[in-house]
Amino acid sequence: MTDAQAIGGKSPVDEVPPAGRLLVLGVQHVLVMYAGCVAVPLIVGSALNLDTRTIGLLVNADLVVAGIITLIQTLGIGKILGVRLPIVTGATFTAVTPMILIGQNFGLVGIYGSMIVSGIFGLLIAVPFSRIIRFFPPVVTGSVITIIGLSLISAAAGLIAGSDSTAPDYGAVPGLALAGGIVLLIVLITRFVRGFIGQIAVLTGLVVGALVAIPMGLTDFSGVATAPWFGVSTPFLFGAPQFPLAGVISMCVVMLVIFAESTADMLAVSETIGEPLTPARIARGLAADGFSGVLGGVLNSFPxxxxxxxxxxxxxxxVRSRFVPAVAGAILLLLGLVPKFGEVVASLPGPVVGGAGLIMFATVTAVGIRTLHKVRFDGTNNLMIVAVSIGIGMLPVVAPSFYEKLPATFGIIVGSSITSCVIVAFLLNLLFNHLPWGRPPGDPSLADVGSAAATRHVVDPRTDG
Structure with a gap:
């Protein structure tokens, strides 16, 4: 309960701004996250060699699910789903590499079947996970987030230069120049522009890059004219889902990473707006993430x-009102119902998406490094945890064929840099920071470094805020 509620007032989180301001602030939230949200279907679609029309469908489905989950997180569904905080959700980069590996082996139906099972898994473990946050301290999450960013940089390179290194136009100078110009533009906007435009530097870079690409002959928007103005994503559009064991295991591990990431963000918002969280409330937020896996699997989207x-x-x-991002969720949902928007996004040239993506993915890496800055290394074995987990996680990135002689089922799990990193980091954290075997009582290495920071804003678990 907040101070305002304690004296009989309404919490700022539950206040509804005037309609005009509500709409403007909601649009601002959409613009800030739009580029990151649509990047996932673009990267996955490109890696799986899908045609532009299919990628456009994935973009629309992605926006629909993002809008629905944002509405659930902000408005809530009873005491079942939704944290009821001013947050916006979108497709996570965490799942990109595992989904590409699953898709290359089992197709889209394998991706969506694995997602559905991982979503059910997330719904089942949301409550237990909300009470074991200490097993995912910054030494684990920081290592994993760093690997997520590093592994996706190769995807950005593929978009810029092309996916076939033997093709005549691979790494063509016009594409490299366009991507470099977009990176430079984003850097200059971030450095010299303040306010709202500065906040949407990546989106601005995408728009300007697309306009510059037109006279360069790098664009093809011919499919936009034939795309309908209104359409709903057909459930199981690509066929009945399949449930490959390796894909299911990999996506369930991804769900754990998503939970750790979302928990950190919920706590950050809680601290910012002065709205305390209970484990029960965190669990409802995590359950919404799990539901996104199920819904995304049905509607051809992503967790x-x-x-x-x-x-x-x-x-x-x-601005602390949860109704502002709720408006953003409604806008995302409406955009997802307009196939022309999806077709426009899917038609963006690879160098344009790759140039903006390079900044986004490198930023993810930087966030991981910043998270590792919270870790206490002196007097602990945390440096070993970070070194081994990142080292093993980078193997499939620097040597994509490293695990090719392993059985396909096992190769999908360890062949994902993110999956292998989180498994190693989690197990090493247990070994060094939780298990007392072979250590004298009071050894500082047994301290669960970083967990206090992750839970200090959670109130008594016996209450339900």
Whole structure:
């Protein structure tokens, strides 16, 4: 309970701004996260060699699910789903590499079947996970987030230069120049522009890059004219889902990473707006993430997580009303019902998406490094945890064929840099920071370094806020 509620007033989180301001602030949230949200279907679609029309369908489905989950997280469904905080959700980068590996082996039906099972898994473990946050301290989450960013940089390179290194136009100078110009533009906007435009530097880079690509002959928007204005994503569009064991295991591990990421973001928002969280409330937020896996699997989309850039926007603007991002969710849902929008996004040239993606993915890496800054290394074995988990996680990135002689089922699990990193980091954290075997009582290495920071804003678990 907040101070305002204690004296009989309404919490700022539950206040509804005037309609005009509500709409403007909601649009601002959409613009801040839009580029990151649509990047996932673009990267996955490109890696699986899908045609533009199919990628457009994935973009629309992605926006629909992002809108629905954002509405659930902000407005809530009873005491079942939704944290009821000012947050916006979108497709997570965490799942990109595992989904590509699953898709290359089992197709889209394998991806969506694995997602559905992982979503059910998330729904089942949401409550237990909310009470074991200490097993995912910054030494684990920081290592994993760093690997997520590093592993996706190769995807950005593929978009810029092309996926076939033997093709005549691979790494063509016009594409490299366009991507470099977009990176430079984003850097200059971030450095010299303040306010709202500065906050949407990546989206601005995408728009300007697309306009510059037109006279360069790198664009093809011919499919936009034939795309309908209104359409609903057909459930199981690509066929009945399949449930490959390796894909299911990999996506369940991804769900754990999503939970750790969303928990950190919920706590960050809680601290910013002064709204304390209970484990029960956190569990409802995590359950919504799990539901996104089920819903995404049915509607041909991707699992969602809380977007950190929107958390930063809440911190920057000081607007604490959860109805502002709820409006953003409604806008995302409406955009997802317009196939022409999806077709436009899917038609963006690879160098344009790759140039903006390079900044986004490198930023994810930087966030991981910043998280590792919270870790206490002196007098602990945390440096070993970070070194081994990142080292093993990078193997399939620097040597994609490293695990090719392993059985396909096992190769999908360890062949994902994110999956292998989180498994190793989690197990090493247990070994060094939780198990007392072979250590004298009071050894500082047994301290669960970083867990206090992850739970200090959670109130008594016996109450339900």
């Amino acid at each position: 969602d997580t809380i977007f950190a850039q929107n958390v930063g926007l809440v911190q920057l603007t000081g």
